[in-house]
Amino acid sequence: MIDKFKAKFVEESLDNVNDLEEALFALENDMQSKDLIERIFRAMHSLKGGGAMFGFNHLSDFTHHLENIFDKVRNNKLEVTPDLISLTFTAVDEIKFLLQKGDLTEKDDLDAYRAFMAKIQDFSESGGNIRAAATTAEVTPAVAEGENTYLISFVPREELLQNGTNPLFLLDDLHALGEGYSIVYTHKVPSFEPLEPESNYCLWQILLTTTESLNEIKDVFIFVEDECDLSVDEVCNGGFEINPDIKKLISNARNSNSLIKVSDLKILLKKEESAADEAERTEKEDKDQKKKKQFKEHKISSIRVASLKIDELVNLVSELVTVQAQLSVYAEKKGESDILALAENVQKLSRQLRDNAFEISLIPMQSELMRFQRLVRDLSKDLGKEIDFVIEGGDIELDKNIIEHLTDPLLHILRNSVDHGIEMPDERVAAGKSPKGNIYFKAYHAGANVLIEVTDDGKGINVDDIRKKAVAKGIIDDSAELSDKEILNLVFMSGFSTRESVSDVSGRGVGMDVVRKKISEIRGEVSIASEEGQGTTITLRLPLTLSIIDGLLVRVAKNQYVVPISSIEKIFALTKGQLKNSFNKVVVIDNEQIPYVDMRDVFKEEKAEVEVPQMILVKHADKRLGLLVDEVLGEYQTVVKPLGRYLKTHEVVSGASILGDGTISLVIDTNRVLQLSSSGKFKGKKKEEL
Amino acid sequence: MLENSYNTLLSFKVHDEFFALDAMRVNHILEVPEITRIPNTPDFMVGVLNLHGNIIPVVDLRLMMGFGNPDFTNDTAVVVINPEEQQDSSLGLIVDMVKEVVETEGLEIKPTVADKEESMLRNFHGTFSMDGQFVHIIDIEELVAAAEMWS
């Protein structure tokens, strides 16, 4: 049972670590920032406290020492240095490790941990030049001589009561300092309806004659300074008396819903007036205030939900969409206007619900970006390269399942850019570039897709090298005529590498086939553009969500299939003659020659004469292909379900969708069909070859 | 090879032999529903079925065991197993007849001698005797691996 709770702690701590890392990055650029140092200290502190509480003793000890360092830093006893930042970065990794492992038991881990601890302790004790504690902060001014009168304007925020502060105590304390006169303003108290008993709507001004210093007065409000606007102004020497003029000033202020001004009061107090004891009134007003009870309420603007629950919600909504489709089919068959109207309403609602649910399952990429920054930073330092890494569009939201699948490929792409794209500083200077390299990471929306571009201004890729390599590896034929773009895309072929020796980081090309495979698993595409000497851009095109698509329902032999509409350019009805005349599976449409595949061949179905065959023209990058199907049945918005692990690697079917009548139709991955078709896969292939 | 991690077994008939597997891994037993064939897959992979909105791949255990030309009768059933408690590992098995749930306690389980050349499943957890019939206990891991291996 405690494990679940621990898991929650780990999850929350990882958020903390993320924040810590983010603050560290910022601190690297602004080493003096008090806010950042404080943020880092807080994060360490929470980790320490939580660690001790949930039995992560090593974590707790470890962060305790780090906390000490940052405590010194924030008290100006230790300076922020690049060394300190690097040390903290590595410490962050250790924290992650400790969070993942819990208390260490293996000897190797323990040794590493102890060594690291010693390093930190060392740093904490002697690492920075210990500076004398600067006593800069609040300087106490000389205590005023004799009595003065102050006007104190105390304007608490509505939430003052919620953290247990009773403003009346504060007023009492003020009065205890000397001779006081409170003016309470209630114009902000709403008429009965919206009044919230736990909110504070009153504000006060207090005239106070005291021998105490200004600071002493301010100290009364020391623990509420964030929850109120406070001003304390000296208005005259000596005491004061409430005369009719001052009363008039007060009532004027009340009537105009404003406060009395310091300047007005100063003028009035210059005159000597007779005393009027209004303490009774003050007291009465105070009592009124006390009626407002203090209840505490914590307002929640966002909640954390287990991702499983979101999955379930999305699943249920998908179900609902399916059932709703069945209802629509039924209603249309019945033709009763009542049922039709009802079905329409259900359709409208479920569509809204669906949009809503899918929106919930989208999360921003932000959290992953930290890892990318880390990678670029660490790797460039290791390699002695200088790199500016700029991220744009980090707030773009994607289905969390997509983000999960995206991280590894992107890390790989970035690694390539740092390792093989960006040159060493001297090489760059020699090439007439600035010594500092640039990597841009840009994410943006394009229709129903999200595009992610990773661009570097490094040395680019030599097309001839790739070509030679591909020929040597037997990937292409020596005589093959390929455009530069086609050649570049060879790096996505499996087993391709342009590096003679593979470095420990990544060989350009090594693993690019894996990148493509992973991206295509989430129905995405990857492409590359590069100019020698100028740099390389890798572009990922991703669907917004994995689970819903607009599809075209088609029939091939007895089976129904769904073709994603996003990949379709046009649909044609052909005559049989058109196909008969076609030579080498090319059909001429609008004076254009378009290669096509017969989906019956693709699916190894028997050949059949179809009266009016239909051709679906699909497009991917600059390639076009016609898919010949028996019949186009109509357009459907459908929920795509995974086929499970046993069918995950199917060559052309990427998912399944449940139709209105409960039957299943398979979703065709048109990009795969295109790829396989251009490699000649569908020409005379036999079943045994599977 | 006999770790008795299971207490109950579900036994069923495939062709004219009896087999059993861990009953705790069985989620549903269905009459053969409409199964959507998936092109370009081996014969034993008969397709996918719709089980309460989830897509479940179905394999024909009879073909996997190397028994050809299987019939579909009133007794033919789909046993849906969930080997790893993950949605995506659910798998339907077509069998000729579901027999019964057997408690393993008190059963005398001996090493399996059955070794059919054509079968994709060769590694059994053991064999026991019930009502004068031998029942072979299927190794679910091997079954899953075999169903996954085609691609």
Next chain:
Amino acid sequence: MEDQLEIIKQTFISNSVDKLLGLKDKFVDTEKSNPDPVAEELANDVFMVMHGISGTAPMVGLENLAPLSRKLEIVFDKIRKGEKEFSEQIKIQTVRGIDAIIDELRF
């Protein structure tokens, strides 16, 4: 899991209440006797207790406690380092603050 949380929370509450009551006693003492000799030590005590509460309260779902204990922590951090004067008024407000936190804990 609920139970565990509740147990941890209750332990935290009773520990914190004990510590706070202890602190309060010390304050009452300093009001009577000459406060100066123990001021630094006391400031440190307050800092440590508040530091603990502000750090752990949010972890057990007592978010309401964080702002006030946090403020006390900051102020007493300054005081213990001699950056801020440990004024009489601060003592009064601190006792108020401690009361408010105890109320909140017992709520």
